[in-house]
Amino acid sequence: MVEEQDKRKKENNRFLAKVAIVGVVAGLLGGGVAYGGLTAANLNSNSTSSSSSTSSANSGDTGSVTTSTSGTTKVNKSTTTNGTMTSAYKKVQNAVVSVLNYKYTSSSSSSSDLYSLFGYGDSDSDSSSGSSSSSKKSLTLYSEGSGVIYTTSNGKGYIVTNNHVISGAAKVKVILASGKTIAAKVVGKDSTSDLAVLSIDSKYVTQTASFGDSSSLQSGQTVIAVGSPEGSEYASTVTQGIVSSPSRTITYNSNQMTVIQTDAAINSGNSGGPLVNSDGQVIGINSMKLSSSTSGDSVEGMGFAIPSNEVVTIVNQLVKKGKITRPQLGIKVADISELNSYYKKQLGIPTSLKKGLYVASVTSGSAAAKAGIKKGDVITAADGKTVSDVATLHSILYGHNVGDKVKITVTRNGKSQTFTVTLEASK
Numbered sequence: 001m002v003e004e005q006d007k008r009k010k011e012n013n014r015f016l017a018k019v020a021i022v023g024v025v026a027g028l029l030g031g032g033v034a035y036g037g038l039t040a041a042n043l044n045s046n047s048t049s050s051s052s053s054t055s056s057a058n059s060g061d062t063g064s065v066t067t068s069t070s071g072t073t074k075v076n077k078s079t080t081t082n083g084t085m086t087s088a089y090k091k092v093q094n095a096v097v098s099v100l101n102y103k104y105t106s107s108s109s110s111s112s113d114l115y116s117l118f119g120y121g122d123s124d125s126d127s128s129s130g131s132s133s134s135s136k137k138s139l140t141l142y143s144e145g146s147g148v149i150y151t152t153s154n155g156k157g158y159i160v161t162n163n164h165v166i167s168g169a170a171k172v173k174v175i176l177a178s179g180k181t182i183a184a185k186v187v188g189k190d191s192t193s194d195l196a197v198l199s200i201d202s203k204y205v206t207q208t209a210s211f212g213d214s215s216s217l218q219s220g221q222t223v224i225a226v227g228s229p230e231g232s233e234y235a236s237t238v239t240q241g242i243v244s245s246p247s248r249t250i251t252y253n254s255n256q257m258t259v260i261q262t263d264a265a266i267n268s269g270n271s272g273g274p275l276v277n278s279d280g281q282v283i284g285i286n287s288m289k290l291s292s293s294t295s296g297d298s299v300e301g302m303g304f305a306i307p308s309n310e311v312v313t314i315v316n317q318l319v320k321k322g323k324i325t326r327p328q329l330g331i332k333v334a335d336i337s338e339l340n341s342y343y344k345k346q347l348g349i350p351t352s353l354k355k356g357l358y359v360a361s362v363t364s365g366s367a368a369a370k371a372g373i374k375k376g377d378v379i380t381a382a383d384g385k386t387v388s389d390v391a392t393l394h395s396i397l398y399g400h401n402v403g404d405k406v407k408i409t410v411t412r413n414g415k416s417q418t419f420t421v422t423l424e425a426s427k
Helices: 002-029 031-045 086-090 109-117 308-321 341-347 367-371 390-397
Strands: 056-060 063-067 096-108 125-127 135-153 156-161 171-175 181-190 195-201 222-227 237-252 255-262 274-276 282-289 303-307 331-335 357-362 378-382 405-412 415-422
Touching: 086 222, 096 156, 096 222, 135 222, 135 282, 156 308, 171 195, 181 308, 195 308, 222 282, 237 303, 237 331, 255 282, 255 331, 255 390, 282 308, 303 308, 308 390, 331 390, 357 367, 367 415, 378 390
Parallel strands: none
Antiparallel strands: 056 063, 096 135, 096 171, 125 135, 135 156, 156 195, 171 181, 181 195, 222 237, 222 274, 237 255, 255 303, 274 282, 282 303, 331 357, 357 378, 378 405, 405 415
16 A cells, blocks of 8 residues: 555656646746646636626725636736836837848858849959959958948048957948838947947937946946847847946956956847946947857856946047047956955955955066056056046046056055056057
């Protein structure tokens, strides 16, 4: 008898396990499948109850129960459709574009014909005369990203995107929110900040996005990312998340950057698109995501955006000069607000210091070294302005020209000191 009961228990457990697996798979396949399973369960659970010819609703503390004649369920027309972030999205939706990067590819004519057959080629081809096996150069869609139109001036609409989105492009096009594809011109680009500016004819611009103040961001603040994940097929995709960290220092292309960390879903193709706050303002340009750790573990919900305050500084220079000539100090730093008390103690950083940049290294012969700044100093101000993160320091430095003198205030051994640095060009 005991063995028989154990056998039944095992069979029940296997059944429950199968149900659980089916539930998980249904969830992965999509809401329609999961909803169908839920409906079937509800029908089964109510199969013993009798039909009612009247309609009534009984409310309780946890919700309400509605009873009606079979087959007469209706859609509730009063359902709210304007979510918290819907109005924010509407302020940028027609300003977000897909950015197409075309590159020349060399191939035989038969190969080129194959590209054309499947729509990958471009009408602008540079082919040489000769036999069918002769070499051809054709423009081929190489990659896709996103961008956002932020202003118009002198008959042009200006778009900010990532440098890596248009890197190496022989031709750039954008797909507007309306679905229309038009040519775009590269105004300027900067690999260090990973930003680029494009221009289009302003007659195509129906909406521009405005920039918000990224220095006022707080962890936990709701944001949305808008763009074309996995390409223009999914243009105008909106994902929602929070600001995981308003200021995270990372290394990109051997350069230190301060970025906004968010858990809003950011995928390939989102690069160059806007990160938007609840006021509908662009507070960052989505640039990258962390998909795996150094140990190879899969990582989810770690995307990064370039802060809007730095974006504005860079794009203004790119529009005026087409490039960035960057003054630099010649140091590597760490944001002390990101260090816990243990590391602060190990580095000798006074507990009273809440904001500033710890100087981790100073390049020999650099502007900072010549001025007397040393490893272990904590930069607290530049030009008399408080320095709280790398982006703030960059913003102050980029407001100067190479050769300008800048006063840098540091804390050394618990005492404040000010050094005058003659800015040098980045190498």
